[in-house]
Amino acid sequence: MSTLTRIGRTFRRTAIQAVPTVLGIVVLNFFLLQLAPGDAADVMAGEAGSATVETMAALRQRFGLDNPLLVQLFNYLYNLAHFSLGFSPRYGMPVADLIGQRLPGTLLLMAVALTIAIALGLVLGSLMAVFSGRLPDRLLSVVSLLFYSIPGFWIGLMLIVLFSVKLGWLPSGGSGTIGSNLTGLAGLWDKVRYMILPALSLALFYVAIYARLTRAAMLEVQSQDYVRTAAAKGLSPTVITIRHVLRNALIPITTMAGMHVGGMLGGAVVVETVYSWPGLGRLAFEAVMGRDFTVLLGILLLSSLLVIVANATVDLLHAWLDPRIGVR
Amino acid sequence: MAAPLLKVDNLTVRFPTTEPVSRLSFEVGEGETLAIVGESGSGKSLTALALMQLLPRSAKIPNGRIEFAGRDLFGLDQKAMRNLRGREIAMIFQEPMTSLNPVLTIGRQITEVLTLHEGIRGKAARSRAIELLNLVRIPDPQRRIDDYPHQLSGGMRQRVMIAIAVACRPRLLIADEPTTALDVTIQAQVLDLLDTLRRELSMAVVLITHDLGVVAQWADKVVVMYAGRKVEQALPGALFRTPLHPYTRGLLAASPRLKTNLHYRDARLTEIPGSIVSAAGEKGCPFRPRCAVARDSCAHFVPDLVEVSEDRLVACPYSFIPEVAHGAAFGL
Structure with a gap:
């Protein structure tokens, strides 16, 4: 069976499984959010200082918050079936537009962070495995343990202190120089400068995980018979590591990376707050504080889709990496 | 008599607490099959790994000398030794189920050694690999070459291992219990194949086994090992007629x-x-x-x-x- 058929089969299976999963997530989230006290009208009234009963009722009626719960759910699902995420009472604009503004920033941050985490983790982990039990391994183990145990917000703050305040090399927040109107390479460099610190603080925790995982996986694979076969062929240690060990060791690492996509979205809330990065994480935080459940439901729906897509990608990667997978 | 192809002299392999091979000496002539027999734990496999210099890092060789085609193997640097492995000395292992990399096609694993030692790439390497699969009697090699190891049976995988081992026409083939993991009918086929290839390619074979039936049929000379030592050496006929050591x-x-x-x-x-x-x-x-x-x-x-x-x-x-x-x- 060719790689393509295998991948196709895996893809179809995932797509079919995704529909009920998403539906379940939406319904469950809808009811969970109702458990929180208050609604958007309460918050808006609170912020305005005062409001009459009539204004409150008018607000609720305008946003459909006065309907019975099941009707609200039905309305939401009805909108969803028409590919609409609803309207945000707080921001006064369609949720889809709101998310659309913020999504690219978060996706970019996550993608860069995940790339850094995997790349750095693989390199460090490979080094640790190659030097296992010797000094480089010990040192890197300590470093990865530090990364693992230090909370992301603290790393974020310390990076700001070091690189922005003391050294003045990198900006301390935001996602681009306002009003600079840079284009081309200069514009890209400007974006990169704003990206480095947040991506790094988000990535370091995962660097530690991937480094330790890579180390364990590679040591496990190194003791396999086929590695000895490769050595008996006369291949050099570097070729053996890259061609025979790493590829087999990648399988558990991709599994973890897929699982981390969801977790990173959570970590992004903290990092986005520290670096005032205009992303989805901060939007979610603001939506919770404003009891703007339509926005929150939209974000939750989107992140669940993101996790499903990430899992599907991991499945596809597995089917590609390991020919034994996807044959069933 | 001409100088032997492989001369092992007083070889000792030592781990921190044990000495699984001690003062072992034997010789293998060009094109000869030497069988090393003994039960599990007698140091046969470690001897084989010592010949390839693929012992685990904790193993030390405090004394002894291995001479291959006039060269002292312990005197070679890593690079020269790698150059020898797979090209002049090849090895097949006991477990065909795990000795092949599960994520690479068998074709890739055969061409890898061709590219490394003979610089053959691309189409030429592929057709050479098909020839090799043909040589080890794998049916339908044009199709099989793109298979992954899990798509082959144990006997087939061991044939692939043999194809990899003989790809560069080595002068010495070390077979470490090549048939132990296979069922009896396949065992005979694989050993037959090894013997045919030995004659066709005129290589010497060090056959490590605990199966005396294998020894009787395929060996030119037998070394019996016990607890890391050679306890008896004989021609197979004499060994079976009048075994001496208890x-x-x-x-x-x-x-x-x-x-x-x-x-x-x-x-x-x-x-x-x-x-x-x-x-x-x-x-x-x-x-x-x-x-x-x-x-x-x-x-x-x-x-x-x-x-x-x-x-x-x-x-x-x-x-x-x-x-x-x-x-x-x-x-x-």
Whole structure:
């Protein structure tokens, strides 16, 4: 069976499984959010200082918050079936537009962070495995343990202190120089400068995980018979590591990376707050504080889709990496 | 006689607490098949790995010398040794199920060694790999070459391993229990194949096995190992006719032989009492704790190998005494 058929089969299976999963997530989230006290009208009234009963009722009626719960759910699902995420009472604009503004920033941050985490983790982990039990391994183990145990917000703050305040090399927040109107390479460099610190603080925790995982996986694979076969062929240690060990060791690492996509979205809330990065994480935080459940439901729906897509990608990667997978 | 292809002299392999191979010497001539026999734990596989210099890092070789085609293997640097592996000395392993990389096609794993040692790439490498699969009698090699190891049976995988091993026409092939993990009918096919290839490619073979039937049929010369030492060396005919060392006699008595038409209902196979673990820390002859004819003196010294006749060595001073040689002890 060719790689393509295998991948196709895996893809179809995932797509079919995704529909009920998403539906379940939406319904469950809808009811969970109702458990929180208050609604958007309460918050808006609170912020305005005062409001009459009539204004409150008018607000609720305008946003459909006065309907019975099941009707609200039905309305939401009805909108969803028409590919609409609803309207945000707080921001006064369609949720889809709101998310659309913020999504690219978060996706970019996550993608860069995940790339850094995997790349750095693989390199460090490979080094640790190659030097296992010797000094480089010990040192890197300590470093990865530090990364693992230090909370992301603290790393974020310390990076700001070091690189922005003391050294003045990198900006301390935001996602681009306002009003600079840079284009081309200069514009890209400007974006990169704003990206480095947040991506790094988000990535370091995962660097530690991937480094330790890579180390364990590679040591496990190194003791396999086929590695000895490769050595008996006369291949050099570097070729053996890259061609025979790493590829087999990648399988558990991709599994973890897929699982981390969801977790990173959570970590992004903290990092986005520290670096005032205009992303989805901060939007979610603001939506919770404003009891703007339509926005929150939209974000939750989107992140669940993101996790499903990430899992599907991991499945596809597995089917590609390991020919034994996807044959069933 | 011409200089032997492989000459192992006084080889010792030592781990921090044990010495699984001690002062082992043997020679293999061009195109010759040497069988190394012994039970599990007798140091056969470590000897093979020492020949390839693929011992685990914790193993040390405090003394000994391995000479291959006139070159001292311990004198070679890593690069020169890598150049030898797979090109002049090749090895096949016991476990065909796990000896191939599961994520690469068998074609890729064969061409890899061709590219490395002979610089053959692309289409040329592929057609050479198909030739090799043909050589090891894999049916439909044009299609099979793109298979992954899990799509092949154990016997097929061992054939692929052999194809990889003989890809560069090595002068010496080390086969470490190549048929142990296979079922009996496949065993004979694989050994037949090895023997045919040995003649076609005129390579020498070091065949490591615990199967005396294999020895009788395919070996030119036999070394019997016990607890890391050579206890007997003989031509197979002589070994089976008149085994000298008590251990060899025990091994022969413990294996069923077709000629005698022995059925398990007619008589029990004898066994060698005890286990090879008892050799650890033994000051005298390592086999003493299990030996039926051991004397008091056996506890005090390790018996030297004595040349009994041409091509015949034995490490037991009592093996010539008539009552021992007649095998009263083992009921032969």
